[in-house]
Amino acid sequence: MSLNDLRRGQCGTIINVPDENLRIQLLRFGIINGTQVSCHCKLPFGPVVLKYGGQEIAIGRDIARQVTIKAVL
Amino acid sequence: MSPSCCSNTACVEAGQRNIVLVGNPNVGKSIFFSAWSGIYADVSNFPGTTVEISRGKIGEDILLDTPGVYGVSSFNDEERVARDVILTADLVVNVVDATHLERDLFLSLQLADMAIPMVVALNFCDEAEILGIRVDTKLLEERLGVPVVSTSAVKNRGLKEVFAALPLARAGLSHPEIDQAVINLLDRIDTRPEALMVLEGDEVVAERHGVAPENDRERVYLLRRQRANDIVAATVNRPEKSARFRDLLGRLCLHPASGLLILGAVLWGCYQLIGVWVAGDIVGLTEEAIMQGHWEPWIRGLVDPLVAESSVLGQILIGEFGLLTMTITYLLGLLLPLVVGFYVALSLLEDSGYLPRLATFVDRLMTSIGLNGRAIIPVILGFGCVQLGTITTRILGCKRERTIATAILNFVVPCSAQIGVIAGMLAAVGFMLSLTYVAVIFTCLAVLGTVLNKVIPGQSSALLIDLPPMRLPRPANVLRKTVIRSFFFMKEAYIWFFAGSLGVSLLQVSGGLKAWQDLVAPLTVGWLHLPKEAATAFVMGMVRRDFGAAGLTDLALSPWQVVVSLVVITLFVPCIASLMILFKERGFKEATTVWLGAWILAFGVGGLLAQIVL
Numbered sequence A: 001m002s003l004n005d006l007r008r009g010q011c012g013t014i015i016n017v018p019d020e021n022l023r024i025q026l027l028r029f030g031i032i033n034g035t036q037v038s039c040h041c042k043l044p045f046g047p048v049v050l051k052y053g054g055q056e057i058a059i060g061r062d063i064a065r066q067v068t069i070k071a072v073l
Numbered sequence B: 001m002s003p004s005c006c007s008n009t010a011c012v013e014a015g016q017r018n019i020v021l022v023g024n025p026n027v028g029k030s031i032f033f034s035a036w037s038g039i040y041a042d043v044s045n046f047p048g049t050t051v052e053i054s055r056g057k058i059g060e061d062i063l064l065d066t067p068g069v070y071g072v073s074s075f076n077d078e079e080r081v082a083r084d085v086i087l088t089a090d091l092v093v094n095v096v097d098a099t100h101l102e103r104d105l106f107l108s109l110q111l112a113d114m115a116i117p118m119v120v121a122l123n124f125c126d127e128a129e130i131l132g133i134r135v136d137t138k139l140l141e142e143r144l145g146v147p148v149v150s151t152s153a154v155k156n157r158g159l160k161e162v163f164a165a166l167p168l169a170r171a172g173l174s175h176p177e178i179d180q181a182v183i184n185l186l187d188r189i190d191t192r193p194e195a196l197m198v199l200e201g202d203e204v205v206a207e208r209h210g211v212a213p214e215n216d217r218e219r220v221y222l223l224r225r226q227r228a229n230d231i232v233a234a235t236v237n238r239p240e241k242s243a244r245f246r247d248l249l250g251r252l253c254l255h256p257a258s259g260l261l262i263l264g265a266v267l268w269g270c271y272q273l274i275g276v277w278v279a280g281d282i283v284g285l286t287e288e289a290i291m292q293g294h295w296e297p298w299i300r301g302l303v304d305p306l307v308a309e310s311s312v313l314g315q316i317l318i319g320e321f322g323l324l325t326m327t328i329t330y331l332l333g334l335l336l337p338l339v340v341g342f343y344v345a346l347s348l349l350e351d352s353g354y355l356p357r358l359a360t361f362v363d364r365l366m367t368s369i370g371l372n373g374r375a376i377i378p379v380i381l382g383f384g385c386v387q388l389g390t391i392t393t394r395i396l397g398c399k400r401e402r403t404i405a406t407a408i409l410n411f412v413v414p415c416s417a418q419i420g421v422i423a424g425m426l427a428a429v430g431f432m433l434s435l436t437y438v439a440v441i442f443t444c445l446a447v448l449g450t451v452l453n454k455v456i457p458g459q460s461s462a463l464l465i466d467l468p469p470m471r472l473p474r475p476a477n478v479l480r481k482t483v484i485r486s487f488f489f490m491k492e493a494y495i496w497f498f499a500g501s502l503g504v505s506l507l508q509v510s511g512g513l514k515a516w517q518d519l520v521a522p523l524t525v526g527w528l529h530l531p532k533e534a535a536t537a538f539v540m541g542m543v544r545r546d547f548g549a550a551g552l553t554d555l556a557l558s559p560w561q562v563v564v565s566l567v568v569i570t571l572f573v574p575c576i577a578s579l580m581i582l583f584k585e586r587g588f589k590e591a592t593t594v595w596l597g598a599w600i601l602a603f604g605v606g607g608l609l610a611q612i613v614l
């Protein structure tokens, strides 16, 4: 599944970010493969807002779709 | 590169050093800059407040404030600006946010790998304390190899201590593997920071040294990320705190339904403050009662016996467009209250942390005009002053986005002073007509954005923005920002107002104004269905748009004529000052296109509307 499929309040672990540019940007924010993030909220057709380690970031739909994750139950 | 420094590792030489404030966006760098240098710098609660380098002096040395960056690299114009200053630094003050060190330490470790002498200011200790986050500063110092000082910049705590620690600045501990790789490059590239940049594949820096960029960015970044995470695991103790009030508020701003409600409330609040209260009540008092009621008769009475109003000089001084009458009235009675009102609203918005959430909220809409939500920030700042908006487009990801955002700013976004005048005039024509005006402008925005998005090749970047916590604006900061920005706005505006009035007066007494009015009468009267005197407002509008809008207030217009004339003046050419910024930021071709395009757009759309409604 992708970041986009997270429901509000659900957690997921990052598995793969295919695009190098995005991978590097996320890495600087502190998100790499294996990082656990939670979905803070989600706008219809719009960005996904993630929460991790005391920080919130908003990620556009188009790139959220590229990020593969595994849901944490 | 640096004038006085031998090598970055051991700078003991006396003389002028470059001391550079470096940190992630929104960590408080500009507070340090202001406190140490005594020079004002904007402080707001959103990433991307500072987009230009500010310079100040401390003692013998130069202090530089940089735009916030997540790492030293060249992903956008803001980062390029910061990168070039950091590469010339003799000493770095790295400001980090104690509430999310895992993010901030990435940059700190990159600076350590550059081996520029540095001191770390562990800021936001007040918030960390409230959240129950504990940082072992001693251990952090040990792991980084540089002095770490706890601070709370807004509370003025620790600023002096960091300053006192500057002589203790040291090059940080580099990651052994990265260290080795950089050393291997030093035979080809003379300074270590630049060698690191080349190692990380920075094309610009590599080209400057005539070498090919290395391909090691990702490996180096991963090593550094791992190290940052390890350091955080060892030094930071973060309890699982449950959501607090401001988390809830932040979430409400983003929820589709409540977010829309909040956006509506914010807009309504701004309209009440600026459109109704300031443009109506306050300006009624200052412009009509004070300036026209007392000042103008008084100054006329004073000047008239010396210089008759009917003479040429009299016309210029106290005539219809008189320097001492109309100009002063516009400036003090109309412009000043509007600008102050506007900057109060803007500062409150900036300091609350709402802007990045608004960017997220409108992201979907913005993507349809080739921008991402982030572009709402320069657009909103542009409502304050189009120049500031144009410069702030540096925070956008690519050239394409900058072009689109700049075009929108310069074509359709009216600036604070102009909005005030417009709001005042719209208040008189009623709700439906005001709505028409707003609809026309928004349609122009949508069409313009869509067309540019279609014709400009390439692809825009997607939204990726960090959301700082919602914070209660500090009254002192709002007040300071309002006063300083209004002051600079007025300082810049007044000279153009005087020059413009002088020009219009001269045109009037020489008969040129009448000739111009007659010349463009086919356009004003025939096409726009406005009285031919409206042509005067267009002359004034070329100097400054707010001046042009103010020029319309005195004409006797029917309600629909008001709407048409406002549409024209809103879409009209950017003022001279904005035009100069436009040339500087976007180059000759783009700037001229915008300027000429604005004529066509303003008269085209205004005329079409006139054909329909008049």
Ligand SMILES: Nc1nc2c(ncn2[C@@H]2O[C@H](COP(=O)(O)OP(=O)(O)OP(=O)(O)O)[C@@H](O)[C@H]2O)c(=O)[nH]1
Binding pocket: B023, B024, B025, B026, B027, B028, B029, B030, B031, B032, B042, B043, B044, B045, B046, B047, B048, B049, B050, B051, B066, B067, B068, B069, B123, B124, B125, B126, B127, B151, B152, B153, B154, B155, B351, B471
């Ligand atoms: N509570 C608290 N707030 C702080 C502290 N330091 C800064 N702030 C707030 O953080 C926000 C950012 O401050 P700035 O000085 O504009 O940050 P900056 O690093 O210059 O930001 P950019 O120019 O965007 O890179 C402002 O709203 C400050 O009031 C602190 O120690 N404690």
Ligand SMILES: [Mg+2]
Binding pocket: B029, B030, B042, B043, B049, B050, B066, B068
């Ligand atoms: Mg700043």
